[in-house]
Amino acid sequence: MSDNGIGARVTRVEDKRFITGGGHYTDDLNRAGQTYAYFLRSPHAHANVKGIDASGALAMAGVHAVLTGDDLAADEIGPLPCGWMIHSKDGSPMVTPGHPVLAQGKVRYVGDPVAVVIADTLGLAKEAAEAVSVDYEELAPVIDLESAKTAALVHDEAAANTAFEWELGDKAATQAAFDSAHHVTTLELSNNRLVPNAIEPRAAVAEYDAGLDRYTLWTTSQNPHVARLVMSAFLNIAPEHKLRVIAPDVGGGFGSKIYVYPEETVCVWASRKVKRPIRWTADRTESFLTDAHARDHVTTAEMALDEKGKILGLRVKTLANVGGYMNLFASSVPTYLYATLLSGQYNIQNIYAEVDAIYTTTTPVDAYRGAGRPEATFVVERLMEVSAREMGIDPATLRKRNFIKSFPHQTPVIMAYDAGDFDAVINKALEIADYKGFGKRKRESAKKGKLRGIGFSNYIEACGIAPSQAVGSLGAGVGLWESAEVRVNPVGTVEILTGAHTHGQGHETTFAQLVVDRLGIPFENVSIVHGDTDKVQFGMGTYGSRSGPVGMSAISKALDKVIDKGKKIAAHLLEAAEADIEFADGNFTVSGTDKAIDWTSLALGAYVAHGFPPQEIEPGLKETSFYDPTNFTFPSGCHICEVEVDPDTGVTDIISWTAVDDFGVVINPMIVEGQVHGGIAQGVGQAMLECAHYDEDGQLLTGSYMDYTMPRADNLPSFKIGTTVTECPSNPIGMKGCGEAGAIGSPPALINAITDAIGSEDLAMPATSESVWQALQTSALKQAAE
Amino acid sequence: MAMKMSGEYTLPADRQTVWEALNDADVLSASIPGCEAFEKVSDTEFAATAVSRIGPVKARFKGNVTLSDIDPPNSYRISGEGQGGVAGFAKGGATVSLADAEDGGTILTYEVDAQVGGKIAQIGQRLVNGAAKKTADQFFQNFRKHLSPEEDAA
Amino acid sequence: MPTVSMTVNGQAVSADVDARTLLVEYVREHLRLTGTHVGCDTSQCGACVVHLNGRAVKSCTTLAAQCEGAEVTTIEGLANGDDLHPMQEAFRENHGLQCGFCTPGMIMAAVDIVNRHGNDVDEQTIREELEGNLCRCTGYHNIVKSISAGAESMGS
CATH class of the missing domain: 3.30.365.10 (Aldehyde oxidase/xanthine dehydrogenase, molybdopterin binding domain)
Incomplete structure (x- = not known):
């Protein structure tokens, strides 16, 4: 191995500019003659827009334009597409009514953009926005996912607010497996709605060069070519050779910067109208309202086992909240990125999944670090842990009993796992976490009046999102080479x-x-x-x-x-x-x-x-x-989390966190460990701290860092990281990918640890101190103690 | 987000005087905290502009104030709806009832229901109840001063 | 518009600005020192931390006019020419950054933590002191490690 070849812990080339303030982020740009865009947004979750009067704003000196959905429609710009077709059980295509770039006649979430003001300064643009009056006719908000099917219609075209009712797997065979089961574990699970919160807010600078008849867009994108393709082929802004998209330094994405949003679309289109460069940067409250949200599932999950703990079947019924519009990749997340991973690391012959995608008057939901796979892992690993407890089997033993041991392995839910060694992974994790010593540590905690718990999570994910033919056959609108x-x-x-x-x-x-x-x-x-x-x-x-x-x-x-x-x-x-x-x-x-x-x-x-x-x-x-690879890659791993809960307050301390991952060949262990650390923090955030709360009117109550609990340094321990290697056979390097694993594997480990500590399974994410305390009040542990 | 609140004030004037004041645009205008404009459109309708501050969000609300369920000199409902521009909206109303107090004064009771949305709800939500209570208190303090200006002087 | 003068990174600067101009706007928009970032609008994220007369402040909640005559140091002024500050070096050596957006604020806050708590500041204190700085990438593990290492090398 050379000093800085494959496998070396090379310090990063890019760091020099970031640690000296020399990064070039979109908002750092300052083009000559630059103007500023400010978006006027709906304060209502659901309303008809009866009229927009911009005359006062347009009369102000320095205001270049106030543009609305009508102006976009006149230029035939939009709508924003969804790039993945899903068919319902009955064969019908999903219902995805248009997602206008700026509202056309109706708004469908608080923050839905209604108009844009472009002015010489940002302050002036904001003042002019105050002078635009919008006549709203309020409609009944649709917020609660479980009752949304019988609520007011978000889109007239989508009956029962349903985009699709999808299924995967063999329903009858799975029923037969449940009929023959010795034990069935059933859980009602919710996967809480998250806000991605890259620390750099989304931004765009757009410029039109009349001499060259060419647009340039600098934007906070994870995929500038896809942005150009969407703006060109679907939104009709400019042909690809007339549009240059630059994504300079981008301050985190986590999925939220995959999508083409209304704001950069409007800036590009409007830059030609106002004949000046336009800059827009979200403030954090706009990020909360308009960055695609994440997760938001309600699931009934069941697992059938024989008397020895061998899994016979697994079944889920999931409601997935897609928000007010079907976002760019939103339809793939609760379907092919979710149900295809429900076999976990286990040899399960019968799996059946039903997923209903539901419109509500909330911010659109789309992929966020893990995208579907955290939801699947949460289902599988909660079921494993609870089954083990219900059957009186050690949770590590139950997992080992069901591991897939030979590869390739075809699951009943599409995926063909090509490599892995799950025993090696869990054994290494058990050793690092000193599982054998847990009993002693638990007794020591008890002496201090604390409840100690340990939780496992063995994840597998399909990543390296690619094989074009495969994703094409599943509905993707693009190839992913x-x-x-x-x-x-x-x-x-x-x-x-x-x-x-x-x-x-x-x-x-x-x-x-x-x-x-x-x-x-x-x-x-x-x-x-x-x-x-x-x-x-x-x-x-x-x-x-x-x-x-x-x-x-x-x-x-x-x-x-x-x-x-x-x-x-x-x-x-x-x-x-x-x-x-x-x-x-x-x-x-x-x-x-x-x-x-x-x-x-x-x-x-x-x-x-x-x-x-x-x-x-x-x-x-x-x-x-x-x-273009021939298969997905299948990173796998094991997280073991140990917590101490204060029974008087419900406050949970994460005492230790072990993660052992098999990412195949590792290029730079330092960077891979960093990816795992960050992923775990986001998973811990989901499991313990973060949740987007709407009130019944559809107002986002967690709309700033004052109310949305981001993981901070003192919420987290230092992590213990290990790796094992089975090479990926489907690519020339043998690597599997590591970016999302931490966020996929970690949430169930934490919930499994807390529920172990408190002796109650009745605990939803985020497990705040209050909800842990509430769960303790009804736990058998508490009752036994009294 | 929705909120509810109620309260009671004893006012140093008889019921008829209080009732007349409650229907007097000038008195209402002077009593509404931050009121910048209050114009009578009809006997029961007013166009109003008021500046309000909730935590970090300051907004100038423009909207209509309407009197309904009028039962002189006992009760009415005063309701309003204001657009605060980019700060969002506020709407709601108060049912105001009058009863004779033992000392010749009047007991005013009110029940407020209100709803706010947009940035006010997003950023200022934890402060909304406090701000609404403070606004109501200020309104009735101002209103009471109008009924007994000599108290103010003392 | 009032004229606001101060010393930024050792250089005397002056600009005519709106009275409501924030320090972060002053350094980013008027001085074009864009290393200081804005990540939120409620003074929570800490991407905007600079040093004002030697102490860490959030420049998004400091008026430029408050800094009249003050000494301000931004991330651009921390290194001594080509020689990185030990804390900058520690962040690079320990992979204390990923996307780099929170990094300038983290490093400026970190130097202040060491100035206040000394070169042997412990992990728990570092974690508690980072309450005002958010990072979405690193899970803080390597930031804490970087600050420990930087604290030590600042003392040597």
């Missing part, structure tokens, strides 16, 4: 152009590590170019833990081509047969001789082009690959 271009400069330095986008993941470092490993050139001679549609030809962006397994695989394939061409050139320069040329450590050599040419000389030779016939070899050294 990735592209890479390797440009070798005449001096031998290398620029890698990738369609992946880094917004915290450290691609500028890890991608370079791959190149160094393969080409044997100095680390500082490699740079990674991303996030600009004028530079990178195309790409699908970063989400679903795909940048490593898919994005780096594309780089690997392109590097193969570069090396192949290098060998051809070397054969000529060294006057040897191509078959005799070997490449290692940055040198092309003729095998069995001391004839060699180093990388830099070869690169120069490729561009000088004096030493090979043009009929045979083109000059230059640049190769491209579009890589």
Whole structure:
């Protein structure tokens, strides 16, 4: 292993600019003549818009425009699409009424944009917005998910507020499995609604160059090419060759910056109208209202087991809240990203899932770190833990008894797991967590008057979201391959152009590590170019833990081509047969001789082009690959959480957290551990702290950091991280992806630990001190003590 | 978000005097905290503008005030609806009832129901009840001063 | 518009600004020092932390006019030329940042924590002192580690 090749803990290249204040985020831009956009938003959850009077605002000096849904309609802009088709059980396509960019006649959540004011300064834009009057006719809000089917219609087209009623699996066979069961565990679970909360708020700067007839958009996007594609092919703003989208430094995404939102759409479109650049940056209250929310499921889950604890069947009935509109990838989250993972790490022959997607007058819900897989893991791992308790079997033992042990393994819910060693993972976790010593620690806690609990979560996820044919057959509107271009400069330095986008993941470092490993050139001679549609030809962006397994695989394939061409050139320069040329450590050599040419000389030779016939070899050294894998990747792992609960207050302290993951080949352990830490924190946030609360009128009560409880440093312990490795067989690097695992695996571990401590399963997320205390009041443990 | 609140005040004037004051646009205008404009549209309708501050959100509400269920000199309902621009909206009303007090004064009781939405609910929600209570207290303090200006002087 | 003058990162600066201008707007929009970030509107996230006369403040809730004549240090002024401040170095060495957006505020807050609690500040104190700084990427694990390491090297 070289000092900074695959497997090395290389400190990050990108850090220098971030620790010195030299990052370039969208809101840092200041274009000459820049104006400011301010969006007027609905204060009502559900209302007809009877009229908008902007005359007062338009009369103010320095106000350039007040634009509404009518103006967009006149230019035939929109609506915002949903990119994944789901069919209901009866074969009918999902009902997705249009999502107008700015409200057209109706608003469907508090924060739904109604008009935009564009003015010389932000202060003026806000003052002018005060002068716009909107005549609303209020309609009955639809907030409660479980009664939404019988409530007022959010969209006239969607009867019973239902977008689809979907199923997966064999209903009859699963029923038969339940009929023959020795034990059935049933749980009513809710997966709480979250707000993503990347610390950088969404922002956009748009500019129209009349001379070139070309738009440029700088925006906080995880996937600038997808943004351009949507704006071009679906929203009709400009053809792709007339629109450049740049995603510069982006301050976290977690899924929320995948989507094309109304604000950047309006800024691009309006920049031509006002003939000035336009900047918009969300304030945090706007982020709370309008960044796509997450999760929000209500599920009845059942597991059937035989007398030895062998799982016979699993069944779920889930209501998924999609909010006021079906967002870009929203339909895939509670379906193919959820129910396909309900087999967990276990050999379960019979699984049946029913999912109803429901419209409510709340912020649209879409993918957020894990997307569907945290919901699946929560179902499976709560069922495992509760089954173990109900049957009096040690929870680790019950899991081991049901593990899949041979691969490939076809589950009854589409996925074909290709590699894994779940025993190795849990054994390592049990050791790090000192599971054997738990009883003693529990007794010590009891002496202090504290309740100690331990909880497991064994997750598996399908990530590296890709195989285009597979996702296409499941309804995806796009292919999810990735592209890479390797440009070798005449001096031998290398620029890698990738369609992946880094917004915290450290691609500028890890991608370079791959190149160094393969080409044997100095680390500082490699740079990674991303996030600009004028530079990178195309790409699908970063989400679903795909940048490593898919994005780096594309780089690997392109590097193969570069090396192949290098060998051809070397054969000529060294006057040897191509078959005799070997490449290692940055040198092309003729095998069995001391004839060699180093990388830099070869690169120069490729561009000088004096030493090979043009009929045979083109000059230059640049190769491209579009890589499409043959399968998803399947990272797996085990989280063990230990808590102490104060029975008088319900306050829970996380005493220790162990996570052992199998991510396949690891490029940079330091970065991978960092991804796991962050994922766990978001999972702990979901399990213990965070929840988006609406009141019955549809007002978001948790709309700022004063009320939405973000995990802070003192809510969390330091984490104990371990890894095991089974290589992924479906990509050339053997890696599986690590970005989402922490958020997927962690919530059930924490809830399992707290419920173990308090002796009650009646505990919903977030397990705040109040709800833990409430659950304790009815727990058997408490009653036994009194 | 919705809220409810009620209260009772003893006023140093007879029931008829209190009733007349409750129907006097000038008195109402002077009593409403932060009132910038209060124009009579008809005997039972007024157009009003008032500035209100709830925690970090300051808004100028423009809207209509309507009197209904009028039962002189015993009770009415005063209700209003205001748009606070980007701060959101507030609407609601109060049922105000008068009864004779033993000392010749009047006991005024009120029951308020109100609803706010938008930024006020999002940011200021934990302060809304307190702010509403304070607004009501100020209103009745001002109203009481009008009925007994000499108390104010003393 | 009043003229507000102060010393920012060792340089005397002056600008005619609206009286309601916040310190963060002054440094970002008038001085074009965009390393200081705005992550919220309720003074909770700490992305905007700078030093005002040597103490950490949230520049999103400080009026520029309050800083008349003051010494302000932003993230751009922390390093000594090309030599990084030990706390900056510690964040890089310990992977104390991912997306980098909260990082300037974290580092400025971290230096202040060490100034107040000393070079042997313990993990629990660091975690409690970070109450006013949010990070969504790191789970704080490596931030706490960075601050411990930075505290130590600030003393040597």
